[in-house]
Amino acid sequence: MAEAILFDLDGTLFDDRQYIRGGLRNASSVLAARTGVDLTDELLDAYFERGCTESTFDTVLNEHGLSTELVSELVDTYHDNHADLWPFPDTVPVLDALTDSCRLGVITGGTNGRAKLDRLGLTDYFEIVYVTTERDSSKRSPAVFESALDAFDVSPTAAIYVGDRPALDFPQPNRLGMTTVRIVRGRYANADATGDARPDYAVDGLDELLALADV
16 A cells, blocks of 8 residues: 655646746737737647747747847746646546545646645645645655655555656656656656656546555
């Protein structure tokens, strides 16, 4: 039986495309105020249809002959969005089922991780919440996982890490000997999971975690 379960946040406990859409729309409103040009549809298309998930603002501004000097402000505005966020339908029932039998935590690299948990109504489920940017770290380092194991005072073999993005979420916990579980949905549903990034288990829904945790 698992003694501790640690979760990724974005794409694992909620569909982070809600946050992304809210952020792009928020930024586009500022862009329109500064330039008089509404590029909401273009930003959404670039990100979700064209797969331009890095330097999205630079790309779209360049394509429309606009100065990239606004990018820093747009990024800040993107993360200052207040779009409604909702957990995946299986998130709360599974956390309810786990809460009396396992110690629960979150390790996330996502900006505004604590605020997202609050907006999702999930904060009270978790004993620890580690946002890697607050700790001057990342999930590409073992340190944040080791810190969580120390905080729970459990061995790696008694802990599970659940995530959705193989290349980022699983190499370090795999190397430490934790059990790793991939939730196959959202933006990274088709991502490769090979080598160190291959999880021990792949599931379609969080409800399958209950059997793996022996709850």
